[in-house]
Amino acid sequence: MNEKVVAMLLAGGQGSRLKSLTYDIAKPAIPYGGKYRIIDFPLSNCTNSGISTVGVLTQYQPHALHRYIGLGTPWDLDRHQGGVTMLPPYAEIDGIKWYAGTASAIYQNINFLSSCEPDYVLILSGDHIYKMDYEKLVEYHKEKQADVTVSVLEVPWEEASRFGIVNTDEDMNIVEFDEKPEKPKSNLASMGVYVFDWKKLEHYLEEDNSNEESSHDFGKDILPKMLSEQKKMVAYPFKGYWKDVGTVDSLWEANMDLLDPSAGLVLHDPAWRIYSSNPQLPPQVITETGRVQGSMVNEGCVISGTVRHSVIFQNVLVEKEAVVEDSVVMSGTKIGRGAHLNRVIVPPDITIPENYRLLEPAEGITLLTQDLVDSWKESGQQ
């Protein structure tokens, strides 16, 4: 790319439906896939797409994210020119300006963007799991001579009413935005990935900021406004795996997708690596009594029990006669002898007592918190 592309990664989301997993970290920092955090995906996409200037906008519980991203070294974003810049809300003469919406978050950092002198600005979400070549998206945007390009994904028709649907003509020009429509006219869902011409974006952000009735959101305010003014808006059809992880169930599903070759998300791809901060741990050990089937296991684990169809993060101990099935076990957890876990997500650093069983097996996926473990102990079932 000769022209300069700057990526702005929105990473301030709370993700309250993920319960205790996001009490003290923002949603993009949630562990995923045995060793990653969700934000590794958009960050690695930037690196692999040749985008080396990335602003990360944080707001909710930013410390873990700031610490995790650091200078951006794992993603090759520790650069003399550009690199990663963390952009939390800040105070100025007029007071502290919290990010009210996605557009206001970008607007508050308009000085940062100006100083980068971009030709195009890529707006990304820090909490989506997908592998995407943004270079192709920007090329498409240029080819179409669009003012803004919205990346869209075909979703199953029966699920279309859960998404922000984009209606287009046959040339992929956007004719309508339909937020969670009852009767969708198309099954093209917006992925929350946009490319703007910088000058256009700057204009619309400033205009939006002075509009007191605006909720300062790209999907609700900026894009509809541009459409009403007949700007050239096109949809870019993305093909591939994409998941917005909003709930405990969908986080579990996204992990299980890694165990299903037909789901379409391949991590074992040297040409499109997902980079992350790697702790220094010894290799995993499957002991004489350990049995692992249809699973992914990370470094530092010692598996002496049975693990079936599960994703096991680093430094997990599964003791003899313990059984872990259809589960996600996050780092540093110890699963005691004879414990049985089925369809659970275990948060980091939990000790599951010997012979543990779920008291009330839930219909969906159980987030196996310390509270649940404590109440099991109090129930005297062991």
Added chain:
Amino acid sequence: MTLMAAVDASVKVAGLQDLTIHRSVSSIPFAGRYRLIDFALSNIVNADINSVGIFASQPFGSLIDHIGVGKSWDLDRRKEGLFFLPTSHQNGGIATVGSFHDFEEHIQFFEKSRQTHVVVTSSFVVGQLDYKEMLAHHLASGKDITEAVGAGGSLKSYILSRRLMLELIRSYRQKRILSIEDLVNLKKAPYSYGIYEYKGYFAIIDSIQQYFKESLGLLDENNRRLLFLPKEPIYTKVKDEPPTRYLDGSKVSNSMMANGSTILGKVKNSIVSRAVTVGINASLDSCIIMQKCTIEENCELAYVIADKEVYIEKGVKLIGTADRPIVLRKGERVTKEDSQ
């Protein structure tokens, strides 16, 4: 009293030839995800030593690739840090650790340092030596040179003052000694020699048999517990491999597995490095498989050491013994015809 470190990555170890055609002994892969030098370097940085010279002889491409600027060991420092000090030797230097010839070629490394003492170490000993404790022992003993000794042998690590080191570098020819190891073994006057007793786990990798035995020795939980200490991590170059996948129908037991591998077959009593594929119905018993190897379906391997990027085609059967494991050289391709 403060330490600097000189790592001898140039020493010649005759018994490891099949694994050192393209690399020095110091960069032989070990324990699934490490290179031999990682253990010496990690011991050094875990003792807060941050002035480290690596004395290396050709071929050192693989070692440079591994070490880089020392970032993985936190040795990419403004002040001091890592010094890569190539020697004029080809294919390894002398056969004892701490060659004065090599040190002489880079005498400024010792002259310019602000540290008071030097630890000289080899790069083929695996362990958890505590150099802080060894220095304290050395100082208390009042001896000129202290050697670390474990059950059954020398760990080939030595502490002496920087002043004495410089004196030895300037006079080794006249004294007719080749190296620190040589000096300590000969107990040359007028120096005094002490011993620091090391009680932890260690392994000396100086032959294929030792390499094989000590690699599989890590399947013993006690050894692992002594080598992989949570507070004294062994650092290595970071590779962004995903977690290892164990597919339905695979069967792995009593094995150490690095990340990025895909296992469809059977693996037991083995060490499997990064990004290895083990095909359906393939079976490995007591094997050491280095990174990026492919073992196709229906292979049967026992007592095999496969160096990096070895490709074993369908149906190959290779059975070595514990005393004489079969060694497949880096990049070798083995067909069914070859193995019959």
